[in-house]
Amino acid sequence: MRTNFLMLHTITRIVSFIILSFSIYLFFAGHNNPGGGFIGGLMTATALLLLYISFDIKKIKKAIPFDYSTIIAIGLLIAIVTGLNSLLFGDPFLTQYFEYYTVPVLGEIELTTALPFDLGIYLVVVAVALLSILTIAEDDS
């Protein structure tokens, strides 16, 4: 008998995107408000997990065709490269810089090197959470 989780699927479709956008907000808000790469990453992971749980793994794998172990490496690389960047200016490893710019529509915005570093952290956290959970889930022995 094929069960049809209509409610679950419909709600997941809406909710997971709300969580996803909230997680991205959290990621960017991190510098001045609660949030940041770690929290944002965990929230993204929960949103994706919701997708994996309510639909089956195969389907979502087709929709999100990422190899999470590569994403771990990419995240670490981004974090390390932003750290190395400061060596070019003669500062110690992982010195972060920030500068304020005025952009026509958005007004004054702040650009920091902490953001790409945080992006690295974000990616690693998402990938680690999903990789470990999916590996356990797929284990059918």
Add this chain to the structure above:
Amino acid sequence: MTTLHYLVLAPFIMALLVPFIYKGFRHIHTGWFVLALPLILFIYLLSYLPIGGNTLNPEVMVVPWVPTLGINFAIYLDGLSLLFALLITGIGTLVVLYSIFYIANKKDEPLNNFYVYLMMFMGAMLGVVLSDNLMVIYVFWELTSLASALLIAYWFHKEKSRYGAQKSMLITVTGGFAMLAGFCLLYIITGSFSIQEIIAYFGQIDLTSEVLVIPAMLLILLGAFTKSAQFPFHIWLPDAMEAPTPVSAYLHSATMVKAGIYLVARFTPVFGGLPEWFWIITSFGLLTLIWGSISAVRQTDLKGILAFSTISQLGLIMALFGLGSASFIDNIAEVAIIAAIFHLINHATFKGSLFMVVGIVDHETGTRDIRKLGGLMSIMPITFTISIIGIASMAGLPPFNGFLSKEMFFTGVLDVASLNIFNIQTWGFLFPIVAWIASVFTFVYCMIMFFRTFTGKYQPEKLEKEAHEAPIGLLISPIVLASLVVIFGLFPNLLSYSMIEPALHAVLPYTVGLDNYINIYHWHGLNTELFMTIGVVLFGSLVFINLKRWQESTFFLHERDPLNRLYDGGLDGLVAGSQRVTNVQLTGLLRDYFVYMMVFMLILLGWTFFRYDAMQFNFTNVSEISPYLWIITLVLMATTISIPFIQHRVTSIIAVGVIGFLIALLFVVFRAPDLALTQLLVETVMVVLFLLCFYHLPELRKEKFKPKFRFTNLVISIGMGAIVTLLGFSAHAARHSLNFSPISQYFVENSKPLAGGYNMVNVILVDFRGLDTLLEVLVLGVAALGIVALIKLKMKEGQDV
């Protein structure tokens, strides 16, 4: 950066380019491109030779590397470094040329690997001999070990190659570590890593007053002895012969194994004059000399003979440096140092040519076994001529350079044995005897090598290939070396002023009344040395003629060095032992691992409390506890206590979840939104994880434990709780009594001006403590990969990683 700095770095740059050259010009042998580099370096270094009014003014040229620790890339070129640098680049050129013909450019031949390792070695070796800074020397020193192991395992599909590589690596790196410790001790004594500064410092102080001098000396000597294959560490060298012959000629006879000798020579101005230095180096050198020459006699592999011969000759040079260190007391011993330097050059020439000849024999006949060889004199006339020159020089026959240095060796031994210092009169009479016996055996193995290979009956049925003369390309390098043997033999004073004297000045800088006039000549009159040589020839021939009678004795049947048993047994024991230790602690039960961690923390924290009397209570300035907090904390405690009594898995999971959410609530009460958010998310993810694992887990069974086991667990858990609570109280109390200002104030003040963010927690994470975060996520990544490995590996019962 001076030209000499680039000279050291050039081979490394070449090593980077080699793979591209190999890929880009596949049809041309990569060696041709590599060949240019050592040649250019050699010619450039020649310009430093003090000839034609040119004088060598050694000075330290510093490029800061880690200046705060006193580690600088400092180059110091004096006579000794120049001699070694010339050997490295000169022999290097010949070896590269030889390798072009030796290793054919076949499709599956990883030539790029070969030349990358070779260039890496050359750069590292140049770095060792040209650096003035001990830490830099150490780095390059280990790089040579690494390159050597990689080259030995060049044909890594052979079991013996891998064994030899591992052995050489383990032994030389162990010595290298000891040497590092010795360098650190020197730093503690002198406060400098610069050799020249250390020499200057040691010139001023009384050596016997420093306690650390002897340990530092012993550790450095351990490094030198392992690298230079001194007894009992020599066992790696015969196994290193699995490397391609060009490598053996280059690393394992001409250059790398002489790094230890270089180190001893370099440190002679530091430790020279100490009786311990004299006795240790002399006795180990002589022991190695005699052990190597006796072992060489019973080898059947041509390369094995050469390996043990190299060991014995290294012992000879080492002993000469030991004997020569007496010249800090009495300059009559100077001749030993001159002999050592001279023999160093001679050994590189004749041993290099012999290795290449053996390579040719191996290449053209397919075997190196002297039982299968014979009668090659007429088939390979050029090879024969080269090897007779090399062998005669090695045996110490006139008019070749080996004779000269052998005579000087006897002179040095006799002179030093007659000295009246360091209690030499008690055991000194042994020096000439050991030297003479070892020379007899040297003569015998030279005869074996010569007669078994080139005379006798040609046995084509035992050979894999039809023997014929080698192509001219293979012959060029040994011919060059053999002609050097002859030239240095006939005109030894070519070297006296250009190389030996500057090197002598580097080894003995402060000796008074240094004899500036070095004159090496053949005829000394009818003196003891000459009679010793005649005795060696006569007695050696006698032994060789009667060798057949002894060949069946047990001595001859044990070709392998008995010390190998010790090494193999030790290695097996180490592996088995560590496996046993690992198995004792790794039970596979998470519970046990928790116990280890907790007990460790308990002991550490408890001891610290006790040792520093840190336990304090002070409840001033404590804020009111609101009713909410009371409720949350009480519920939290109640849930925690209930967990061990829950029989059902789902219930316990829920209880753990309750704890997590309550802690999140606590964070909210304490106004820490970031922490609360993180905690909530972690709890959510945990729920999913538990859901998944739930499927795999067996029914929670009530385990029966012995009361003793339960009691220990109870003690540990209560102890842990108590210690953490006490830590909290004490930290609070110490804040008032010791008047610590909390570090949080710094972050409050600086998060905006220094890092441009208002959220302190996040600013700490990404900026102030960015490295911590980076390493934390690294740990996360490793853990995730560990989970993947654990699950995908699917090990069966009884299998081990």
